Amino acid sequence: MSKRTVKKTMTIILSSIGALLIIALVSLFIISGIFESPKYLEPWQKTYSQKFDDPRIQLAAHGLLAANGHNMQPWEIQLDKDDPMVFYLYADSDRLTSEVDPFSRQMMITQGTFLEYVKIAGDELGYKAAVALFPDGGYDEQKLQESMKTKPVAKIMLTKDKPQNNPLYDSMFLPDTNRAAYQSNKLTYEQIDHLQAINTYANMSVKIFQDIENIEKLGSYVKKGTAIEAGVNRVMQETETIFRANEYQKNKYRYGFSVEGQGTSGIMRHIMQGLVTVFPLMNSGKAASDMFIQSTRTSVDNTPAYAMIITNDNNRSSQVKSGMLYSRLILTAYSLGLVMQPLSQVLEEYPEMKEPYSSIHRDYASDAGTIQMLVRLGKPTKEVPQSMRRDVIDLLIRE
Template sequence: MSKGCKITKIVILSVVVLLAVLALTLFTASGALKKAKYLDPWKPDYAKQFEDPRVQLMAHGLLAANSHNLQPWKIRLDKQNPLLLYLYTDNERLALESDPLTRQTLVSQGTFLEYMRVTGEQLGYFADIKLFPDGEYDEQNLKESMERKPVAKITLSKAKPQDNPLYEFMFLPDTNRMAYQPDEITPAQIQKLKQTNTDEDLVLSILNDKADIEKFGAFGVEGTDIETGLKRMNDESAGIFRTNEYQKNKYRYGFSFEGQGIMGLKKHLLQGMITIIPSFNNEEAATKLAVQATQTAVDHTPAYALILSKDNSRTSQVKAGMLYSRLILTAHEEGLVMQPLSQVLEEYPEMWKAYSEIHREYAPAGETIQFLIRLGRPTQDTPLSMRQEVTDLIAE
């Protein structure tokens, strides 16, 4: 063998070894071999380990869609009545930059309650839900009021178990941000989705006209562009972004690459790179990617749904969240997926123009748009997101 061939083989071997070491370093930094404990609550048998039926229902509520994946729920179990519990807003889990009026946080209370109600039917418990039993919040002392006043009083009573067809779909991801198939939503599907609204104080619309689709797409991109162009918003999001498996197992709430549909080897490579070199995930690049992702998503959306409330009271916000949970579970039953485009509905000064425009056009009677939702058939699966242990929700 010539000297040149030997040198070439040594160089190739060195490169292979270097790449192997680099890959090992990235995967170690990502925590690729760590057990994803933050996914345990998604297991269908997770709730069975608890004897208390209240905790069993809570374990299902925990899977509900919620703003910023902050899981802002706190539960107080009544010590005298084993079938009574109270839901509170966790006032330490607020995203006050993007959700300064905590509207999205209150909507998230409703999504939790509806998952509990559906689970109760399946397991043989009727859940009597009374919203704001001690009255709505004192808006001038909001955080203190959240601590003192429950969102809901839930009283369980034993009932005959019913096979609720929506139950099995709780264990699917609640949000799919990817492109959707071009297939139109059928009239039968639209009718079934509309039937999820049984509250006279709410309005649910399914819109698939080309003009509406284009307008909603433009609103979605504009809202994303405005939000991601604000440093305080990006700082807020960065503060709850979990860059690796170690952080996801430690915190179990917030954002991660899974929320962007990134899985497998790519996920671990990105997690490892950002863990080792945090500046790799720079604000400018992240902003550009977010806007591009929204543009791609809205370019591949065959229909939208709107949930409006006649007023914007805390009770109406919670009810809108309950309707959203019924809507997403019914959509799953029909083979559909959804994604809320929440940015254009956020209530801070820089968003006011876009917020006013969408309300002027789609809520002319003075209603509040609680949800703007993409709707369609998926082109690809999306991963599950982090969830806390249900026992972490229990407060004294």
């Protein structure tokens, strides 16, 4: 075979390979849903709430953006039939994550994050939102799931007021969690004072740690908790069940996890979504556990500070209030140029986590105290995308 023939053959082969790669790439984009309109992001638009005339739905549309466990968005809203300025918040017991949150503590924190967003939005829209927790009494803990369906977490009572410019309002439309690496800069004393000053509850505290000893100690707790969770199959399977592999699934379900949460964005997001759709084992079993552990290690190794919300007791009202405080902490951090990521694994209460859970409480909480939230805190190195959100109308309880 002549050199000319060989060269021509190689050119044909390379052209064929190139064509196949282009076809494969285009196929992945189509499988990912690159041409699908992301309806799951519509609630993040500032104009979204304006689609509704009822101020209660307008405020609920803001609450929908709040941080929530596993992005389950476990909220239900009941509009008062007789009073157009009253509505009720229920915990959606059909959206429990019972493996990772067996006592529904995180579920109650999530109710609080919603309520605080409603209050802040009320200032901006011209409504004073008064919140009464558990207006029909507390849950029957022996029949918790049934009780959640019949007893509201809160009664929200609106009073028309003059609109006020709330400095935290604009931050509500930013992602509540940033899992990327943070800059190494320590927080200033002014920033720490500002963050700690947001707490107005007598029975809880906000603590911030950025000295080397506590950074290493808390980082070790986080890594240990993550390794334990990654090794508990039933917990990991609960997470895998709510993973949305592509744009079609994200538009269909509009809650749960997706590749954005793993730090993937841009064109790579669609490549990864296509691959995970075609090869689901890439994001399940050992592969998912290894990715989870590695992601946490990267986060911990790029963390200049940690923050905790600690309550003196662990009753349902305190859990809800800690969620309200957490929302205010997130939004205040944004106003200071900071971002946060919850690292809740070591605070979870299933049997395998008992030892590190008890240990971190001995080290950082009083005898009767409960660490409700543990988060990393710092200046971001990059922006992250917004996560899926349901349509607010889906939160309404139909009579």
